[in-house]
Amino acid sequence: MHTGLPTTARKISFIGIALVVVASYTFLATREFVAAYLARVPELASLQEAVRLQPRNADYHHRVGRFLEEVGHNPSAAAAEYQVSAEINPHKARYWFDLAKMDQLQGDAQGQRTAIERAIQANPTTPYVAWEAANFYLVHGEVGGALREFRLAMQGDPSLVPSALELCWRAKPDASVLLQEAIPRQSDAYVAFLNMLMGKKQTDSASLVWSSLVQLHQPFDAGSAFDYVKYLLAQHGVEEARSAWQQAAPLTGLSAYLPSPANLIVNGDFSLDVLNGGFDWNYEQQTAVTLSLDPTEFHSGHRSLLISFDGPGVNDASIYQAVPVQPNTKYEFTAYYKTDTIEGAGGPRYVLLDYYTGKRYFESEELKNAEFWKSTTGTFMTTRDTKLLAVRIERDPPGSPIRGKLWVDDLQLVPKQP
Numbered sequence: 001m002h003t004g005l006p007t008t009a010r011k012i013s014f015i016g017i018a019l020v021v022v023a024s025y026t027f028l029a030t031r032e033f034v035a036a037y038l039a040r041v042p043e044l045a046s047l048q049e050a051v052r053l054q055p056r057n058a059d060y061h062h063r064v065g066r067f068l069e070e071v072g073h074n075p076s077a078a079a080a081e082y083q084v085s086a087e088i089n090p091h092k093a094r095y096w097f098d099l100a101k102m103d104q105l106q107g108d109a110q111g112q113r114t115a116i117e118r119a120i121q122a123n124p125t126t127p128y129v130a131w132e133a134a135n136f137y138l139v140h141g142e143v144g145g146a147l148r149e150f151r152l153a154m155q156g157d158p159s160l161v162p163s164a165l166e167l168c169w170r171a172k173p174d175a176s177v178l179l180q181e182a183i184p185r186q187s188d189a190y191v192a193f194l195n196m197l198m199g200k201k202q203t204d205s206a207s208l209v210w211s212s213l214v215q216l217h218q219p220f221d222a223g224s225a226f227d228y229v230k231y232l233l234a235q236h237g238v239e240e241a242r243s244a245w246q247q248a249a250p251l252t253g254l255s256a257y258l259p260s261p262a263n264l265i266v267n268g269d270f271s272l273d274v275l276n277g278g279f280d281w282n283y284e285q286q287t288a289v290t291l292s293l294d295p296t297e298f299h300s301g302h303r304s305l306l307i308s309f310d311g312p313g314v315n316d317a318s319i320y321q322a323v324p325v326q327p328n329t330k331y332e333f334t335a336y337y338k339t340d341t342i343e344g345a346g347g348p349r350y351v352l353l354d355y356y357t358g359k360r361y362f363e364s365e366e367l368k369n370a371e372f373w374k375s376t377t378g379t380f381m382t383t384r385d386t387k388l389l390a391v392r393i394e395r396d397p398p399g400s401p402i403r404g405k406l407w408v409d410d411l412q413l414v415p416k417q418p
Helices: 005-039 044-053 058-070 075-088 093-105 109-122 127-139 143-156 158-171 175-181 187-199 203-216 222-234 238-252
Strands: 289-294 304-311 316-324 330-339 348-354 360-363 374-381 388-395 402-415
Touching: 005 044, 044 058, 058 075, 058 093, 075 093, 093 109, 093 127, 109 127, 127 143, 127 158, 143 158, 143 175, 158 187, 175 187, 175 203, 187 203, 187 222, 203 222, 203 238, 222 238, 238 316, 289 316, 304 316, 330 348, 348 402, 360 374, 388 402
Parallel strands: none
Antiparallel strands: 289 304, 304 402, 316 388, 330 374, 330 402, 348 360, 348 388
């Protein structure tokens, strides 16, 4: 006859096993909860108890080590805890870096190097890992390793570029080497390097970086070209600036702003927006002068430059263009203008002068009394030292009050054939 005893025994056995499992899980969960709570208490005893409860938790060992380092000032004990945390979880670079720091404090150069290398192995492309490793190599005079790691740091985190460039230059002030070994092949990094070199007046090195930037064939911000051209002109490098402007044009979307044999003045009809940089028109804000592009008035094309004067202390129209020219060469200048009533002693004039010496080559009649478009023209010969002209609109006499409107259009400068 079949009885229910075996079935009852099996049920009791199953329930017993389940209770043991539940009790074990509850114990472990409670142990983990208590350890997590203790690990948040910034006291050594609590942190050590968390480690005792969860000895395989790398983070708890690391917290003990951090306490021993920062509060206990015990680098030896801290290093022991950092070592354990790194061995439990060797894939976290922070543990290895902290161990390297303690090894350094204890004068263990080989231990520090090993820890640094393990940190790099753990996270070889992480920017902060590369940054820490680069500084380690730098301190120990290993420039090649430092440059390699700085390159990785800059590739991963653009915010590190300025500081990294300064450290790289300090370690190896050679633009060619840094371009080869440290600077990422990214236009933004090259531009930052260029700006740093211009700030240090390292013209030859800046020229090398500019050439390398152009050879990347990567687009970059036009403002970088403006800054470099301005820097070269300040160094009297007219030909270098002209060449840089031509090189930058296709990479910055400024091909329309190149001079031509038919007109050395860029954007002379104001059909393009005014860049306020490079070899286009440059201007400055002046309270008594307002500049605007007027689509309702033009000699040709579809708009002109409107200059509105209203106030005292006006010396010029606050706009000019730098134009590279050849020495000992004859040029012809032509321009058009139109005015509303202009009141004041002396009117504005077109003026062409040497960019550096101020020597005047052309000065037009007063640009007044022109209800309809009028032209002004003239020829002149540059001297043997002139390489760059400034095309301006100036007052004569300067400084006196003036009020009224002047439109200018179709400015042209061409070499006159003998």
